[in-house]
Amino acid sequence: MRAALCEAEQAAAMGEVPIGAVAVVGDAIIARAHNVREATHNPLGHAEILLIEQVSRTRQAWRLDDVTVVVTCEPCLMCVGAMLQARIPRVIYGCADPKAGACGSLYTAHNDPRLNHRIDAVSGVSADECGALLSVFFRARRG
Amino acid sequence: MRAALCEAEQAAAMGEVPIGAVAVVGDAIIARAHNVREATHNPLGHAEILLIEQVSRTRQAWRLDDVTVVVTCEPCLMCVGAMLQARIPRVIYGCADPKAGACGSLYTAHNDPRLNHRIDAVSGVSADECGALLSVFFRARRG
Numbered sequence: 001m002r003a004a005l006c007e008a009e010q011a012a013a014m015g016e017v018p019i020g021a022v023a024v025v026g027d028a029i030i031a032r033a034h035n036v037r038e039a040t041h042n043p044l045g046h047a048e049i050l051l052i053e054q055v056s057r058t059r060q061a062w063r064l065d066d067v068t069v070v071v072t073c074e075p076c077l078m079c080v081g082a083m084l085q086a087r088i089p090r091v092i093y094g095c096a097d098p099k100a101g102a103c104g105s106l107y108t109a110h111n112d113p114r115l116n117h118r119i120d121a122v123s124g125v126s127a128d129e130c131g132a133l134l135s136v137f138f139r140a141r142r143g
Numbered sequence: 144m145r146a147a148l149c150e151a152e153q154a155a156a157m158g159e160v161p162i163g164a165v166a167v168v169g170d171a172i173i174a175r176a177h178n179v180r181e182a183t184h185n186p187l188g189h190a191e192i193l194l195i196e197q198v199s200r201t202r203q204a205w206r207l208d209d210v211t212v213v214v215t216c217e218p219c220l221m222c223v224g225a226m227l228q229a230r231i232p233r234v235i236y237g238c239a240d241p242k243a244g245a246c247g248s249l250y251t252a253h254n255d256p257r258l259n260h261r262i263d264a265v266s267g268v269s270a271d272e273c274g275a276l277l278s279v280f281f282r283a284r285r286g
Contacts, residue, residue, distance in 0.1 A: 041200075042199055043207070043228040044195060044225055061184050062186040077220055080220065081224050085186040099258075
C-alpha cells in the first residue's frame with residue numbers, strides 16, 4: 001500500500017484525483033499506475049484500468065489470475081468489472097468509497113455468486129492515510 | 144443497429160465473441176468497434192470500451208454526454224461502469240445477457256439513483272438477430 005500511496009501522491013501533484021494502485025505477484029510489484037483522467041482526457045483513466053492494461057499488454061494475456069491489485073480507494077463499478085474480466089483473484093484497498101464503491105459500499109460486485117468469477121477483497125489497509133489524500137485534494141479544489 | 148451487427152460479424156470472422164457497437168451523435172456514426180479480447184489479449188477489449196476510448200481520444204475529452212452507444216448485446220458491469228464514467232446519456236442494445244448484463248438482467252447499474260449519472264437504456268432492438276450471432280458462435284465453439 002506504501003507504493004500505491006506514492007502513486008496517489010503523484011496523481012495529486014498532477015491535479016488528478018489522488019488514487020494510486022500497484023499490481024503484485026508474490027512479493028513483487030509488477031506494475032504501478034495512478035488516476036490520469038484529466039491529463040489524458042480518458043474516462044477510463046482510473047488507476048486499476050491502467051494497471052490491468054499494462055500487465056495484460058506485457059504478458060500478452062487477458063487472464064491475470066495470479067495478480068493482486070492494491071489500490072488506495074475502493075474500486076468503482078467499471079474497475080471491479082474490469083478486474084472480473086481479467087480474473088483478478090484479490091484486491092486490497094484503502095479507504096471505502098461510499099458514493100461509488102463496488103466492493104461493499106454500493107455494490108458487492110466483487111463477490112456475486114451469479115457471475116463467473118469472484119474476487120477476494122481486503123479493505124481498510126492504511127485507510128486513514130488513503131482517505132486523507134482524497135479529503136485534502138477535494139477540500140483544496142472546492143475552496 | 145445494422146452497423147453494430149456488421150461489427151459483430153467482423154468479430155465472429157476473427158474468432159472473437161461476436162459483439163459489435165457503434166457510437167452515434169445525432170444521425171451520424173462517429174466510431175465503430177467490436178470485441179477483440181482474444182486477438183489483443185486484452186481483458187478490457189469489449190466493443191463498448193474500445194468505442195469510448197476512440198471517441199474520447201479523438202475529441203480529447205472524457206465527458207461524452209452527447210454520444211449514444213448502440214451495441215448488439217447488453218453491456219456488462221465493466222462497460223456500464225465505463226459509460227457512467229464517460230457520462231454517456233443513452234445506450235441502445237440488442238439481446239439481453241442473463242449471465243452478466245448490467246442494464247436490467249443482473250444489475251440495473253445504468254439507472255441507479257445513488258450514482259452521479261444515469262443512462263437511458265433501450266433494449267431489444269434486433270434482439271433475435273443479435274442473439275443468433277452469439278448462439279451460432281458458442282454452438283460452433285462447443286461442438
